[in-house]
Amino acid sequence: MDDIILMLIAGIIGLAIGVAGMSAYRESQNRRSLLAEKVEAELPPGSIEVLSIVGRAFVVVDEIDGVVRANPSAYAYGLVRGHTLVHPELVELAHRVRAHGVIEEKQFELSRGPLGQGTIVVHVRVAALGDEFILLLADDRTEITRTEAIRTDFVANVSHELKTPVGAIMLLGEAMDDAAGDEVAIRRFAGRLQKESARLKALVQDIIELSRLQGTNVVVQGKPVDINDVVAEAVDRTKLTADNKNITLSMGLAKEPAMVFGDQELLTTAFKNLIDNAIRYSPEDTAVGVGVRVKDSLVQVSVTDRGPGIPVEEQERIFERFYRVDEARDRQTGGTGLGLSIVKHVVSNHGGEVTVWSQINSGSTFTVRLPELEDAGVPQGKGAEIKGTLSAPGEGGRP
Incomplete structure (x- = not known):
């Protein structure tokens, strides 16, 4: 009997707590609704409609710096979290505008996340909005600043x-x-x-x-291109340079058409630069190998030399414009510092990647991978003949 009474009491208490919780939730929702109506009523007429079409991140703060309005862009930029303006620099700017009534604008580099990982460059314009509110308009200038x-x-x-x-x-x-x-x-x-x-x-x-x-817009101007033809033309353009150093160019083309979508002349220039770079840094009386193969829906081209190799810490930077591992040697060999940068840009614009494997005193292998264009309507058998003596890229412990 006592157990039943205790269960009834517990049930009544639980019901009371539930009813109280629902009442509190409804009261909170009502207060939020009333507050939103109050804010909208106090904002200058038409301001919400105008802000919705300005095309910028915007934040409206009240006299105690609480965020009363913000669009999704403001949250995406990391300017607002909850109902708080995150960055002290923006709060200080709002204070100055509130104190002096003068419109201010400034560019900031701000942290994008709560842990400060990643930054965003924003141009902020701050002005008074009515008698009580401050409006902040923000433009993302990160990409423009980088460019x-x-x-x-x-x-x-x-x-x-x-x-x-x-x-x-x-x-x-x-x-x-x-x-x-x-x-x-x-x-x-x-x-x-x-x-x-x-x-x-x-x-x-x-x-x-x-x-x-x-x-050049590769998407608009591109067409089906056989990399076998591109590489053969690039090798032909570098033969004279190789002959001057008595360097043998060994070329192995794919047995099947190696079709990609792109600009043939740009691709030829890129592979010419890659082969020319290998020749420039190879000792006299050595060989430079160029190989093409198609695997896993990728067209892969590898260029291998027997040069001095590239230190590991330099390998990430060799594709930067004008960057030289050994500036004195590069000037002696006639390099401009732009060849590999052009290679990277061409390959990236064709949806591919270029990587390097290198070891000091053992040479280097540059590998370009491009997405294969399937069902391009090219007759089978084209480029089937294997030229030269180069082994397939990837053999011998290289990528």
Whole structure:
């Protein structure tokens, strides 16, 4: 009997708690609704409609810096969490506008998440909204800022790189004028002049290639391309350079058509740069191998050299514009510092990737992987002949 009474009492208490909880929840919802109606009533007429179409992240804060309105972009940018304006810099800006009534705008680099991982560059414009509220409008400038930094860095690097051969040509011209009666000196200066002129020509050509690359829309202008043909043409264009160092070019094409979708001339330029880079850093009387194969819906091209190799800590940076592992050696070999950058941009624009395997004193292998274009209507058997003696890429412990 006592147990039954205790169960009835517990049930009554549980019911009471449940009813109280529901009442509190409804009261809270009513207060939220009344608060929202009050806020909307106090905001200047039409402001909500205008804010909904401005196309920017916006936050409206009250006199105690509580967030009373914010759109999804403000939350996505990490400016607002719950009903709080996250960053002290924005709160301080709102305080100044509230105190002086003058519109202010400023650009900030702010943390994007609660743990400070990742940043966002935002341009913020702050103004009073009615008598009680402050409006913050924010534009995401992260990508624009990054692009401007790259452009500024590129222009500075180009200016520096152009000064060297141009200055050398001027000095050599003066030296030739001073040594007009010395035939041996004239010949020596003329040889140097030709070398610097060739270097200047190569640099200008690479800059033009980069500009053309950035202006090409592969999706719109592309068409089916057989990488077998592209690689064969790239090898042909580098034969003279290889012959000058007595380097053997070994080429192995895929037995089947290696079809991708893209710009044939850009792809040829990229593979020419990759092969030319291998030749430049290979010792005389060695070999450079170029192989093509199709596997797992990917077209893979590997270029292998027997050069000095690339230190592990440098391998991530070799695709940057104007970056050189050994600047003195690169100038001696005539490199512009743009060849591998062009390779990376072309491959990325075709939806592929380029990687490098390298070991000091053992050479390097650069591997390009591009998505295969299937059912391209190319007759089977094209490119079936294997040329050269290169083993399939990936053999011998290389990627």
